[in-house]
Amino acid sequence: MIEAGSIAVLGATGAVGSELLRLLHARGVPEERIRPLASSGGTMVAYGEAMIPVEPVEAEAFHEACLAFMAAGAEAAxxxxxxxxxxxxxxxxxxxAYRMDPGVPLVIPEVNGAVLDRLGASPRLVANPNCxxxxxLMALTPLQQVFGCGRIIVSTYQAVSGAGSQAMEALRRQSRAVLDGxxxxxxxxxxxxxxxxxxxxSPVDEVTGRNQEEQKMLQETKRIWGTDVLVSATCVRVPVLRSHTQSIHVELESAASVETLRSAIAEFPGVALVDDRAANDFPTPxxxxxxxxxxxGRIRMAADATIDADGRGNRFELLCTMDQLRKGAALNALQVADRLKGG
Ligand SMILES: NC(=O)c1ccc[n+]([C@@H]2O[C@H](COP(=O)([O-])OP(=O)(O)OC[C@H]3O[C@@H](n4cnc5c(N)ncnc54)[C@H](OP(=O)(O)O)[C@@H]3O)[C@@H](O)[C@H]2O)c1
Structure with a gap:
């Protein structure tokens, strides 16, 4: 657990910041230890049943804190x-801001949390990967660890909340407008x-044609896994409030069966299998x-798999989904903090 001392949350009025406050409250961190910060003060944010004031960010807030969560964008970071x-x-x-800085660890605790154990004493900076x-990587690391992943083709179905709280409001407002004609x-x-x-x-590179989100998935995967894996991504926004979905095609380095994939995924921390073919029950946002x-879920051998004499193949397809405000941002950050503080 996070030890005593105050905890600064920069961006406390935003989509990720308010989720951080919810999680801190659920862990029993008392209200007196929370410093919600944003570019200006004067508003209140929910902390459990209480409403607490947001302060305009100033250096002094960090002098009184032992831990700071930054959820206010790259420029503010x-x-x-x-x-x-x-x-x-x-x-x-x-x-x-710091994800590709070689001096700053980029961490998903279940995937490469061991790098946190090798960090020196406070103050320490850790970057959360892109959601x-x-x-x-939460879906594929169990396969990477057991079979090795050579090549990944992924299409995303991304919730609007990935672009922040104003985007959630835009979806609500626009949906009402459509239904009202x-x-x-x-x-x-x-x-x-x-x-x-x-x-x-996100901006599209004129030369490669990749947008920034697609580029981040490629670069960050290589950095976190420490391999030269190829990730070809197509990133798309869908009219969903929260939770990103991905359709993944993966080429494995050693042959596997659907059952061995299911077992590896089911055993991985933070992941749940939702894969009932008979009931057509699969992951949804x-x-x-x-x-x-x-x-x-939807774990199946790809039509272009090479199949060996034992019926095992090298290419698979699957579908996965995650609340990206939670494990894609706030929860991941909190898990990093827990591990830094030895909790
Ligand atoms: N949304 C997601 O699913 C997600 C997932 C992973 C990572 N992230 C990252 O998390 C960060 C926050 O995203 P978000 O979706 O929560 O955005 P958001 O809903 O737009 O919230 C941004 C927050 O930052 C504050 N802020 C903005 N500029 C500031 C500045 N210069 N100084 C101090 N505070 C400032 C805003 O409040 P004021 O405008 O009142 O200052 C607000 O509280 C971004 O870096 C984003 O890339 C987001």
Whole structure:
């Protein structure tokens, strides 16, 4: 558990920040130890049944804290992470600012949490991976550990909350407008998000044609696994409030059966199998929503698999989903903090 001392949450009014507050409250951290911060004060945030004031972020807040969660975007992280470290805080950053910095560990505790045990004394900085990378690696690390993964092709179905609390409000507002026969706006994304599906809203590289989300999945997977695995991703936004879904095609380095894949996945911490062919019961965003677990199912041999004499194959397909505000951001950050503090 996180020891005594105050805990700063920068971005406390946002989608990830409010989820962090929910999780801290659920763990019994008393209200007096929480410092909710944002760019300006004057608002209140829920902490369990209580409403607590949000303070405008200033260096002084980090001097009184032992731990700081950064959930305010990359630009704010570049400003406030050095200040928090200078003040002696351990810092967990949920943004992209430090993910590819070789001096900063990029951690999913179930996957590469051992790197945290090798860090020195406080203050320490740890980066949370992108939420799509977390989902992919929670689903595939059990296969990587047992069979090895050579090549991955993944298509994402990403919830609008991945773009923050304003995007959630846009989906609610636009959905009501459509049902009321009103014209659709596109004031949050370039495209309307209600009743629509569109290519991920991150910038597209003119040369490779990949958007930033697709590029992050490739780079972060290589960094976390420490291999040269190839990840070809197509990232797409769908009209879902929370929980990202992915359809994955994976080529294994040694042959396997569906049953051995199921066993490896079922034994992995933080993952649950939802894979009932007879009942057509598989992972959905609603089943994952508000939960801690990554759901994996629809595990099947790919049509282009090479099959050996024992009926085992080298290529498989599966579907997975995860509440990306929870395990994709807030829960992952909290698990990192627990491990840093020896909890
Ligand atoms: N949403 C997800 O699913 C998800 C998943 C993984 C990682 N992340 C990362 O988590 C971070 C937060 O994302 P979010 O979805 O929670 O965004 P959000 O809902 O837009 O919330 C952003 C929060 O940061 C505060 N903020 C913005 N600029 C600030 C600044 N310059 N100084 C201080 N506070 C500032 C905002 O409050 P004020 O505007 O009032 O200051 C708000 O509290 C981002 O880096 C994002 O990439 C998000």
């Amino acid at each position: 570049r400003t406030w992470v050095p200040i928090a470290l200078e003040a002696g805080c351990d810092v967990i950053d949920t943004s992209s 799509s990378t977390i989902l992919l 009103q014209p659709l706006d596109s004031d949050c994304f370039d495209e309307p998000c209600a009743f629509n599906v569109f290519s991920h809203d 609603l089943k994952a929503c508000d939960g801690d677990l990554v759901l994996v």
